[in-house]
Amino acid sequence: MEKYVINEKEEMEGVAEQQMRLWGRESFVIDTDKNLQSIDLQDFVIGNLSDEVVKIYQNIEKKLFVDYSYFQIEQDTPVNFKQSMKLARHRWFPYKEGFSPLFVKSFITRFTDNKNIKILDVFSGVGTTVLQAGLMGFGGVGFDVNPLSNFIAQTKSINLSELQQKEFVNLIDKFEKSDLKEIAEKPDNQTIISYFSEINMQWLLKLKHFYLQIEKPYQDLFKLVFLRSIEPLSTHRKDGNGVKRKTNINTIQNFISEKDFKDYIISFLKQLLIDIQNVFNKGNSNFYLQSSLDSKSFKNHTFNAVLTSPPYANCFDYSKVYLSELWLGDFFVDKSSQIEFRAKSVRSHVHATWEERFTDKGSKIVNELIYPHLKVQNLWSNKIPLMLSGYFKDIGQMLENIYPCLENNSPIGLVVGNSVYDGIPVATDLLICDIAEKIGYSVEKIEVYRKLSTSSQQTIKVQNKEYLRESLVVLRKIT
Numbered sequence: 001m002e003k004y005v006i007n008e009k010e011e012m013e014g015v016a017e018q019q020m021r022l023w024g025r026e027s028f029v030i031d032t033d034k035n036l037q038s039i040d041l042q043d044f045v046i047g048n049l050s051d052e053v054v055k056i057y058q059n060i061e062k063k064l065f066v067d068y069s070y071f072q073i074e075q076d077t078p079v080n081f082k083q084s085m086k087l088a089r090h091r092w093f094p095y096k097e098g099f100s101p102l103f104v105k106s107f108i109t110r111f112t113d114n115k116n117i118k119i120l121d122v123f124s125g126v127g128t129t130v131l132q133a134g135l136m137g138f139g140g141v142g143f144d145v146n147p148l149s150n151f152i153a154q155t156k157s158i159n160l161s162e163l164q165q166k167e168f169v170n171l172i173d174k175f176e177k178s179d180l181k182e183i184a185e186k187p188d189n190q191t192i193i194s195y196f197s198e199i200n201m202q203w204l205l206k207l208k209h210f211y212l213q214i215e216k217p218y219q220d221l222f223k224l225v226f227l228r229s230i231e232p233l234s235t236h237r238k239d240g241n242g243v244k245r246k247t248n249i250n251t252i253q254n255f256i257s258e259k260d261f262k263d264y265i266i267s268f269l270k271q272l273l274i275d276i277q278n279v280f281n282k283g284n285s286n287f288y289l290q291s292s293l294d295s296k297s298f299k300n301h302t303f304n305a306v307l308t309s310p311p312y313a314n315c316f317d318y319s320k321v322y323l324s325e326l327w328l329g330d331f332f333v334d335k336s337s338q339i340e341f342r343a344k345s346v347r348s349h350v351h352a353t354w355e356e357r358f359t360d361k362g363s364k365i366v367n368e369l370i371y372p373h374l375k376v377q378n379l380w381s382n383k384i385p386l387m388l389s390g391y392f393k394d395i396g397q398m399l400e401n402i403y404p405c406l407e408n409n410s411p412i413g414l415v416v417g418n419s420v421y422d423g424i425p426v427a428t429d430l431l432i433c434d435i436a437e438k439i440g441y442s443v444e445k446i447e448v449y450r451k452l453s454t455s456s457q458q459t460i461k462v463q464n465k466e467y468l469r470e471s472l473v474v475l476r477k478i479t
């Protein structure tokens with residue numbers, strides 16, 4: 001059996017940061033008639049838990065269409081934000097966790113009838129699904145509990161009339177001529193202040209003071225440029241589950257003069273202007289700062305397609321990764337902001353203590369096999385077993401909330417990454433199919449996009465590495 005070795009950091013980060021590898025496998029067999037609900041855990045005698053869990057996965061897989069034909073086709077890889085940085089509007093804010101707009105387009109083309117689409121993204125992030133649908137002329141709604149990504153999604157979707165475009169040009173001009181004498185207040189967070197040189201913090205606060213004096217929607221456009229300048233000006237960069245000091249000082253953006261700083265900001269502002277002038281958002285795009293776990297979010301909505309990606313069960317905490325932007329952009333104003341944000345989010349990390357919720361939901365395989373095993377292991381955090389059990393309860397609740405809002409025959413696409421803890425693969429894609437069928441969805445297929453791999457320091461055997469993958473689960477509501 002081939003050994004897989006994981007280092008501690010990578011184990012903490014689960015699968016999301018792991019690199020893609022060639023892994024030739026063909027599409028395999030399908031027995032779509034059988035129902036996943038027939039699986040009974042009693043049939044599996046516990047020996048080596050990893051083997052037993054894998055037997056269950058294999059049994060689930062036999063009853064599904066697991067399609068490898070999209071494997072590593074760069075064009076269609078769902079999570080490839082590099083592509084977005086070349087596309088109008090999508091390029092306004094780099095967001096590593098974001099979808100590829102081409103993948104969204106391909107999903108809409110392949111799984112819907114491409115007419116009168118109203119698409120829902122229940123974990124909308126920076127809004128790729130809904131914005132791309134809008135650019136194709138379709139309506140959409142996005143929910144997210146992160147005020148930063150909600151703001152970015154809304155701002156990327158706006159249109160400006162010709163008059164407004166002129167006003168935006170005037171404001172860019174005003175910014176260029178401004179003496180930038182006044183500065184906004186520093187955030188009330190010493191850690192954030194320590195991530196910037198005094199001079200770079202001053203530049204940011206001057207820009208902030210400027211945009212706080214102007215009206216919306218122009219204020220939002222300037223604020224977006226402010227937010228995207230934060231990481232380049234910082235001494236720290238995003239890295240895995242947080243930030244790390246930049247080792248290459250050339251990656252810290254410095255300015256030799258005020259003009260130099262203004263030119264840098266104006267180049268981004270002009271990028272926004274060009275995109276607004278050339279690429280109209282033809283759809284009705286709406287983003288709400290609401291939780292997909294709250295059934296009230298869904299009231300009075302109807303959709304005929306869903307494309308989304310929940311946070312992966314890999315211990316990443318978005319509020320840590322985007323902490324500078326959240327504080328400097330006034331989305332967090334005190335410690336309670338972060339606590340509230342974490343409490344509303346899906347249980348995909350261990351940086352919060354959630355009240356037990358949705359106890360009747362979740363995955364039997366996780367709750368009855370994986371959870372009891374992990375609970376007595378020496379993991380880097382003893383909250384991991386509860387997090388995993390909670391993760392699938394939250395996903396179950398979200399799927400149940402969506403169901404009544406969907407028209408018959410709506411496709412539901414969920415991009416998920418599997419993970420591994422203590423050598424036990426957690427096949428989120430298969431476990432979600434199992435949960436979804438119980439709610440009443442029909443499982444159409446799983447498309448596997450890439451292999452997620454791990455490497456070494458602390459030696460942990462990960463057998464059955466084929467389950468370390470990122471895939472698209474396609475469900476359908478058929479009544």
Ligand SMILES: C[S@@+](CC[C@H](N)C(=O)[O-])C[C@H]1O[C@@H](n2cnc3c(N)ncnc32)[C@H](O)[C@@H]1O
Nearest residue numbers: 098099123125126128144145146291292345346
């Ligand atoms: C993988 S990202 C989605 C990225 C998105 N596909 C894009 O292209 O930008 C997952 C998102 O789920 C959000 N999230 C976590 N818990 C949530 C909840 N309970 N309701 C809504 N969104 C939530 C996170 O804030 C994060 O933005």
